[in-house]
Amino acid sequence: xxxxxxxxxxxxxxxxxxxxxxxxxxxxxxxxxxxxxxxxxxxxxxxxxxxxxxxxxxxxxxxxxxxxxxxxxxxxxxxxxxxxxxxxxxxxxxxxxxxxxxxxxxxxxxxxxxxxxxxxxxxxxxxxxxxxxx
Amino acid sequence: xxxxxxxxxxxxxxxxxxxxxxxxxxxxxxxxxxxxxxxxxxxxxxxxxxxxxxxxxxxxxxxxxxxxxxxxxxxxxxxxxxxxxxxxxxxxxxxxxxxxxxxxxxxxxxxxxxxxxxxxxxxxxxxxxxxxxx
Amino acid sequence: xxxxxxxxxxxxxxxxxxxxxxxxxxxxxxxxxxxxxxxxxxxxxxxxxxxxxxxxxxxxxxxxxxxxxxxxxxxxxxxxxxxxxxxxxxxxxxxxxxxxxxxxxxxxxxxxxxxxxxxxxxxxxxxxxxxxxx
Numbered sequence: 001x002x003x004x005x006x007x008x009x010x011x012x013x014x015x016x017x018x019x020x021x022x023x024x025x026x027x028x029x030x031x032x033x034x035x036x037x038x039x040x041x042x043x044x045x046x047x048x049x050x051x052x053x054x055x056x057x058x059x060x061x062x063x064x065x066x067x068x069x070x071x072x073x074x075x076x077x078x079x080x081x082x083x084x085x086x087x088x089x090x091x092x093x094x095x096x097x098x099x100x101x102x103x104x105x106x107x108x109x110x111x112x113x114x115x116x117x118x119x120x121x122x123x124x125x126x127x128x129x130x131x132x133x134x
Numbered sequence: 135x136x137x138x139x140x141x142x143x144x145x146x147x148x149x150x151x152x153x154x155x156x157x158x159x160x161x162x163x164x165x166x167x168x169x170x171x172x173x174x175x176x177x178x179x180x181x182x183x184x185x186x187x188x189x190x191x192x193x194x195x196x197x198x199x200x201x202x203x204x205x206x207x208x209x210x211x212x213x214x215x216x217x218x219x220x221x222x223x224x225x226x227x228x229x230x231x232x233x234x235x236x237x238x239x240x241x242x243x244x245x246x247x248x249x250x251x252x253x254x255x256x257x258x259x260x261x262x263x264x265x266x267x268x
Numbered sequence: 269x270x271x272x273x274x275x276x277x278x279x280x281x282x283x284x285x286x287x288x289x290x291x292x293x294x295x296x297x298x299x300x301x302x303x304x305x306x307x308x309x310x311x312x313x314x315x316x317x318x319x320x321x322x323x324x325x326x327x328x329x330x331x332x333x334x335x336x337x338x339x340x341x342x343x344x345x346x347x348x349x350x351x352x353x354x355x356x357x358x359x360x361x362x363x364x365x366x367x368x369x370x371x372x373x374x375x376x377x378x379x380x381x382x383x384x385x386x387x388x389x390x391x392x393x394x395x396x397x398x399x400x401x402x
Contacts, residue, residue, distance in 0.1 A: 002266075002268050004210070004211070004213070004241055004242050004266075004268075005242060006242035006243070015243075017229055017232065017233050018232060018233045018235075018236035018237070018239060018243045019215070019232075019243050019244065019245060019246040020242050020243050020244065020245050020246075021245065022245055023213050023214075023242055023244060023245050025211075025213060025266045025268075026161075026266060027294075028213060028266050030213040030214045030244075030245045030264070031245060032214075032245035032246050032247060033245075033246065033247030033248065033249070076272070077272070077293075079272070079291050079293060079296060079298040080291075080298045080300075080396075080398075081287070082247070084247075084249050088386055088387075088388055088389070091388065095285055098285065098286060098287075099285050099286045101286075102286035103286070105286060107272055108272050108273060108274035108288050108291055109274070109283075109286045109287050109288050110287060110288065110291060110298075111287060111288050111289065111290055111291050111298045111299060111300035111301075111396070112287040112288075112300050112301065113300060113301030113350070113352075113394065113396045114301065115301070115352050115385040115386070115387065115394065116385055116386030116387065117249040117250055117251050117385050117386070118222055118249070118250030118251070119222075119249065119250065120222055120225065121222070126247065126249065128214075128245070128247045130214075130298070132270075132272075132293045132294060132296050134270050134293075136400075136402050138344070138345070138347070138375055138376050138400075138402075139376060140376035140377070149377070151363055151366065151367050152366060152367045152369075152370035152371070152373060152377045153349070153366075153377050153378060153379060153380040154376050154377050154378065154379050154380075155379065156379055157347050157348075157376055157378060157379050159345075159347060159400045159402075160295075160400060162347060162400050164347040164348045164378075164379045164398070165379060166348075166379035166380050166381060167379075167380065167381030167382065167383070216381070218381075218383050251383040251384055251385050252356055252383070252384030252385070253356075253383065253384065254356055254359065255356070260381065260383065262348075262379070262381045264348075
């Protein structure tokens with residue numbers, strides 16, 4: 001029997017609902033859909049890093065990373081990244097930010113799927129990730 | 135060599151097409167996208183549990199659960215739940231139903247991603263799930 | 269420590285960005301979102317197999333298959349296929365093509381989720397896949 005562990009980084013609130021920001025069981029780590037909210041502060045409602053795609057993408061990636069690290073994983077362990085955008089016209093800019101962000105990756109980058117969906121008002125990007133630890 | 139097993143609960147039809155309602159291979163169990171159809175009855179076309187989000191969400195969760203159990207898994211084994219809604223305004227209500235449904239969960243709840251997409255007419259929610267058995 | 273290997277079939281370009289067409293680590297193989305682009309040719313920009321759903325679906329499935337095979341997997345190893353369409357009215361035709369394509373499958377077919385999203389102009393279908401090797 002392997003335990004399933006909820007991953008709650010310090011930058012995140014204790015989940016307000018019956019979901020985990022991330023879970024690890026054995027060598028599998030799943031990160032829940034993250035958006036560009038700034039690190040949680042007591043008494044402040046969830047606040048996006050800013051209105052731009054750049055601000056939100058970098059914050060979203062930071063939020064995913066915090067959960068990976070809480071579970072003992074690195075970006076190098078990630079197999080799949082799902083990117084949800086709200087606007088097809090954001091693809092080129094997201095890709096540029098993404099490529100810069102992962103420039104120093106030392107192993108094969110994750111597979112990725114990008115699709116265009118609806119998100120709550122003001123949010124331009126959501127990302128989740130599946131990692132397999134070594 | 136580990137066998138891949140198709141999971142077909144009694145509440146579901148034999149799949150009419152080349153997909154499985156769920157599959158298990160080794161300790162990995164994947165549930166296909168479920169919607170709020172009532173348990174299958176011979177001669178009746180697939181019928182949603184009702185027109186409301188509440189009816190469809192509860193039926194969809196029941197349908198996911200039937201497949202998990204067919205494969206020997208419990209909600210506690212689920213790592214990731216993907217929720218597809220058709221309307222951003224449904225999030226709060228879905229969340230309330232979801233939290234009540236999972237109130238008695240004895241382990242870390244699954245990670246979750248919720249996005250807003252198109253679904254066939256009349257369907258308000260679709261859910262799939264990935265489980266890792268202990 | 270198990271290595272993560274990038275999967276780049278001959279039919280695909282070296283990824284122009286920090287993603288992999290597919291990755292394998294241990295017995296887990298993830299195929300990135302594929303669309304209906306013809307096999308890559310030096311100096312030609314990515315070109316869809318044609319404007320129709322049939323042409324794009326068959327090419328997309330061929331592209332997924334090439335990555336599976338590059339990683340030593342077969343369709344029989346696939347646990348989950350995610351199909352992204354742009355139009356609910358395309359479901360019946362996609363399903364018919366899909367069922368013909370998988371007619372000779374010798375094991376339980378993969379679970380599947382189909383949702384309707386936005387895709388870049390001219391693209392009607394995107395597919396990704398998760399496989400667990402035996």
